Amino acid sequence: MSAARTGTGQRVVVVGGGIAGLAAAHRLLDRGARVTVLEAGARLGGKLVADRIEGVRVDLGAESMLARRPEAVGLAREVGLADRLQPPATSTAAIWTRGALRPMPKGHVMGVPGTADALAGVLSDEGLARIAREADLPPTEVGDDVAVGEYVAARLGREVVDRLVEPLLGGVYAGDAYRLSMRSAVPQLFRAARAHPSLTEAVRAVQGQTAAAAQSGPVFLGLEGGIGTLPLAVAASVTARGGDILTGRAATGLRRDAEGGWRVTAGDLVLPADAVVVAVPAPAAADLLAAECPGAAAELRAVEYASMALVTLAYRRVDVSLPQGSGFLVPPVDGRTIKASTFSAQKWAWSAQEDPELFVLRTSVGRYGETEVLGRDDADLVEVSRHDLREATGLTAAPVAGLVTRWTDGLPQYPVGHHARVARIREHVAGLPGLAVCGAQYDGVGIPACVASAYAAADQLAGDPRGVQRLTADPVQSLHGGAGE
Numbered sequence: 001m002s003a004a005r006t007g008t009g010q011r012v013v014v015v016g017g018g019i020a021g022l023a024a025a026h027r028l029l030d031r032g033a034r035v036t037v038l039e040a041g042a043r044l045g046g047k048l049v050a051d052r053i054e055g056v057r058v059d060l061g062a063e064s065m066l067a068r069r070p071e072a073v074g075l076a077r078e079v080g081l082a083d084r085l086q087p088p089a090t091s092t093a094a095i096w097t098r099g100a101l102r103p104m105p106k107g108h109v110m111g112v113p114g115t116a117d118a119l120a121g122v123l124s125d126e127g128l129a130r131i132a133r134e135a136d137l138p139p140t141e142v143g144d145d146v147a148v149g150e151y152v153a154a155r156l157g158r159e160v161v162d163r164l165v166e167p168l169l170g171g172v173y174a175g176d177a178y179r180l181s182m183r184s185a186v187p188q189l190f191r192a193a194r195a196h197p198s199l200t201e202a203v204r205a206v207q208g209q210t211a212a213a214a215q216s217g218p219v220f221l222g223l224e225g226g227i228g229t230l231p232l233a234v235a236a237s238v239t240a241r242g243g244d245i246l247t248g249r250a251a252t253g254l255r256r257d258a259e260g261g262w263r264v265t266a267g268d269l270v271l272p273a274d275a276v277v278v279a280v281p282a283p284a285a286a287d288l289l290a291a292e293c294p295g296a297a298a299e300l301r302a303v304e305y306a307s308m309a310l311v312t313l314a315y316r317r318v319d320v321s322l323p324q325g326s327g328f329l330v331p332p333v334d335g336r337t338i339k340a341s342t343f344s345a346q347k348w349a350w351s352a353q354e355d356p357e358l359f360v361l362r363t364s365v366g367r368y369g370e371t372e373v374l375g376r377d378d379a380d381l382v383e384v385s386r387h388d389l390r391e392a393t394g395l396t397a398a399p400v401a402g403l404v405t406r407w408t409d410g411l412p413q414y415p416v417g418h419h420a421r422v423a424r425i426r427e428h429v430a431g432l433p434g435l436a437v438c439g440a441q442y443d444g445v446g447i448p449a450c451v452a453s454a455y456a457a458a459d460q461l462a463g464d465p466r467g468v469q470r471l472t473a474d475p476v477q478s479l480h481g482g483a484g485e
Helices: 019-030 070-078 125-132 148-156 158-173 187-195 199-213 229-240 282-289 294-301 349-354 378-393 418-430 447-461 466-473
Strands: 011-015 034-039 050-053 056-059 094-097 100-103 220-223 244-247 253-256 262-266 269-273 275-278 305-316 327-329 338-342 358-365 401-412 435-437
Touching: 011 019, 011 262, 011 269, 019 034, 019 070, 019 229, 019 275, 019 447, 034 229, 034 269, 050 305, 050 401, 056 349, 056 358, 070 229, 070 447, 094 158, 125 158, 148 158, 148 199, 158 327, 158 338, 187 199, 229 244, 253 282, 262 275, 275 282, 275 447, 282 294, 294 418, 305 378, 338 378, 349 358, 358 378, 378 401, 418 435, 418 466, 435 447, 447 466
Parallel strands: 011 034, 011 275, 034 244, 094 327, 275 435
Antiparallel strands: 050 056, 094 100, 253 262, 262 269, 305 358, 305 401, 327 338, 338 358
16 A cells, blocks of 8 residues: 555544554554544453452453563553553562462473473472473474474473463463464564474573563553553543544444545444554454455454453452462463462552552453353352462452453464464455554454554555564564463
């Protein structure tokens, strides 16, 4: 598409008012476009939402963002949130495994260790010995892609995957490590594994690169009042600069017009546009693209999602005595119901200051393929969370309030071959001038990845495909931001 298409005065419709759609709108306004955002729901922000429990502000979705990528933190600063950026008050966390809370190991890349010593205390002696023997194995061909769990288990043993890789990746994707793509989910490790004969050597190479980069400051940042305030601030900036945001308006049709532009239908509203950004989850994107881009629609229909629930609990502070740190992760192999817990009042200084007499924490429940537990009613999810918290920490007090937030089909899955599917989708879309796509189902599920995807889509419409090309070849790694992320 020519650069003039989204230049000054050009009309662009962004379908989707999550963080990706709002970030795309923000970028397009920078380029002088006239922007309208359509959001099907009553609120903006997608999976980023801030609310209150007993008067204390809480996040009911993601609670932190990777600070060592520039996109999300930069966007927060651009929309006036610089003074509200805060690192976690504590960087220590635990893992609840083999019947005890154990310190979260250091010296690993998403649970994959560089040495056996890195996982001492979490793995059995047999599991540690298995890691130590990895250097004696012949090299394993990684190929064009490979499942993280399968590859790591073959090199280091299943215990590494089951006790550490699985809960860390599960915290990001609510997925199955034995199905998740190494190329898409852990791209740094994938590249290193292709270049080194042993996996532990590859991990040490990644660690060396990280050390050489000498990045300072926190790895993750939150926002006072919750990450859910970010999309609201972006939306306010969009409208302040002349963009239109329409909520309760689901886009139901997308067609080319006779002049080479587009017409977007939303109920009785028909919007003409020079360009369109589709920034909605894969099923909705597939429906919207079916008529004009059937190849992309077919690929999008194949994207699978995992569902999960967050259980937020408020206690009287005098009733709570918990271990130090931000919370803990739970390996599925241990057979517990919750997969993590975040001690919000310990992790975020602003949370502790909201009401000194209350202590807020949350648990997360649900992984890919787990339908039974998510079928329980809210009261049952609160009770199973309290049961597991009691078993893990000894917390017996009754909460003064509980809030269950369900994210049905909330997290796209990145199975082996995901990168190739994304490339095919974008190849189909590229055949239609004035059309771009972005969101969590493409280049990473974290906030920086969604913002990067949005910026690349906006730049593509302005005639600069480099961002899309970079992301398609090298997605943004979505790290775990601590227990309960």
